[in-house]
Amino acid sequence: MAKSNKNANTIVAINKATQNVFGLSGNEIFPFDFDRGGKGKGTTYISYIPFKNIITTTVEISRTVEEADLLDAIVIKVYEELGLDAALDYKITYLEVVGSTSENRVFNVFVVDSQILTSDFDAIAARTGYIDYVAMAPFLYESLYARGLLSKETVDCFIYLQRDDAFLVVYQNGEYLQSRQIRYNLKYIHDKFSELIGNRLEEETFDHMLSTYGLNLDTPAERDYIIQIFDEIFYYFNDIITSLNKIYNIKIQNIYFGTDVGEIPGVEVFVENTLNLTYQPFNFSVAINAKDVEHLTQFDILMFLTAQHYMLTQNDEHNYSPFRRPPPLSQRNSGKLFGALGLGLLLGLAYPAYQYGYGYYMSIVTDQKTTEWRKKDAELKKINDTIKDLKEQIKQTRKFFDVENKVLTERQDLLTGIFDKKVKYPMKANAIYDMSNLVNQNQGNIVRIQDIDRNLTISVRTSSDKQMTKLLKDISNVKPYAVYTRSIALNDKNSTVKFYDSNISVEISDEK
Structure with missing residues (x-):
């Protein structure tokens, strides 16, 4: 059941393959009901474009082509090589292959029919109002590296099987390198197994058997048939992986194998024996109750991780949503118009208000300065009077000094004369007397x-x-x-x- 009380901070993942909708709030996943969940402003909606609806190709463009002309050159090349209908509208995006040894620049190109893109999501948008993020299936794996769940130092291959779709994606150093459509989806395996045993199993029965027993079925004949099917599938995988290693001069190290029915027991044997690669379980989680939620797939987990990363970065480079959330009013044209009108009105009122306010302010400042000037002027007058008194005192002191100095000089001269008569003359007489005797x-x-x-x-x-x-x-x-x-x-x-x-x-x- 939907938990609308958690809607304020909810990520809603809409799975195109299973038609299931799950919400993630806090650390808990729950089935989401549009009717009860509403259109909360805090809700982030995410979905994806199935690989089968994507046309992928690789094109080479001369290095002499200017960056400004690059998109046109790629579009023309894609229309020519893929024979696209010029009357239809396509959304075309591209990524350059880093480290290519070709004389030309090499690009991975992704083509989606705009009509299909719109028609696939308009029913959802009608209920939600918008879809914040729509990813292409092979780019959902970027979130595993962006959120730190996988190391960027390896070359990883992801194989994922859905009911009507299956594909293989290779990531090098945490970035998309190449992808391939696979003809062996879950429907093919179901049909082939039913054909071999001569009995048409119900889809749910087969899915349960595959996820529970995998390649270890109790009946020897059935076990041989399922092994025969997967033996064929993994030889096909081996051809693709060998080709990719050779073309891109890489060495794939890890295989992550997943399906919409969950892990298939026994698949790791084929990965290690047929592919001679390291098997890694395709089992990631974003919530404590993930194992308890029925029909939850790893693609739902990838969508949650992608939405979390998008909420942090707001990076729309790989966002293919035709129904994005409208920007804030201030960023819309109408909002900018209202803003301009409001600003004009504000400016029109601001000038007279400024003149009045500035005049009032200046009158206050003038009163303050006048009061300060009067106070300073009184202090200056007091200081000038004090200086005048001090100058008069200095003048009188100098007169007194001159009189006293004259008296002192006369007394000094008198004492010197007395000293000469009383002291020096007798001393010299005594000296002459002493010298005469000697x-x-x-x-x-x-x-x-x-x-x-x-x-x-x-x-x-x-x-x-x-x-x-x-x-x-x-x-x-x-x-x-x-x-x-x-x-x-x-x-x-x-x-x-x-x-x-x-x-x-x-x-x-x-x-x-």
């Missing part, structure tokens, strides 16, 4: 005395150099005198009398 003690004579500041220069004469030397030594030992003399000269101009002269400079210090 000269007399050393049997010398004072010839001349000169007084310069604190220095006395005394010219002394002795009868021998020893007397002169002793005199100088005695003077040096007496404080506070310091003796300076440059030389002791022998005066022998008078041959009868010899004497020694020396100019002795005596500095008078203050020490006693």
Whole structure:
């Protein structure tokens, strides 16, 4: 039953082959009922184009063709090679084959009749209002790599059998490489088996037998027949895979084999023995209850994965829906028109409103600035008055300083004169007295005395150099005198009398 309470965040997968519709909300899958599910804005609808409705081919285009002309060149080539009816409209898309060694550019081309595309989905769109995403069957496998379920470092082959359709797809490094239509669908296997046993089994009975027992049927004859059929099928697969490996210079590593009836027990033996490749179960899941949902196929799972990736990226490169969800009103032409009209009206009202608002704003600013100016002007007047008072104080201070400085200078001169009379003159007199005594003690004579500041220069004469030397030594030992003399000269101009002269400079210090 449909669970409309989950409709706000629901992905709805519409399976064209089984005619089943399932919803995915959160981590749970459930049958979806259009009548009860409604057309919720949070619902994403997805379906796919069966491989049998797709024409695939490969074309080569000269590398000299400009990118702007590439689509036209491919379309013309496809119409010529496939003999398409020029009166019909086709949706043609293409992918370039990466790593091709051909002199020309190689493209995989996909052709869908636009009339069939529209007619196949208009009934669905009538109930849902739109279909968000329609994928081509071979591109559903991209979601396995985009959602991180498979590694992009391998070359994988996917084989899928449906009731009236079957195909093989090869992916290299997570990207589509090539696909092939397969004539061995589930209907063919059912018809062939019924023919061999001579009994027409009901479709549901055969599907149950195939999914439950697979190639391990209890009856030996029936087991031999089913093995015979799959032996033929896998030799056919082997021819296709060998051809693809050779043409594209690849080595397919893994085989994912799936059907609308589920896994077929025993198929892995054919994959490993006939194809000599690694069998991988085609069994992916997006919900915790996937195994409990009846008639749910792996194609439904692929559609859920593709829709999840589309909701994240909004990438419409491989979206073939003729009934896409309308864009938001702001992105539609009518929305843009309404937006332009509204903007024009807004601009028309905005200018006078701006003038009024700006005038009111300026009046407020003017009042504020006037108040600030008055306050600053009062502060400036106060500062000017203070400066004037300080200048007057400086002037008066300078006058007082000049008077006091004159008095101080006069007192200093007076004290200097007193010092010279009271101190210097007695000290020099004492010095002359002391020098006279020392000269007399050393049997010398004072010839001349000169007084310069604190220095006395005394010219002394002795009868021998020893007397002169002793005199100088005695003077040096007496404080506070310091003796300076440059030389002791022998005066022998008078041959009868010899004497020694020396100019002795005596500095008078203050020490006693």
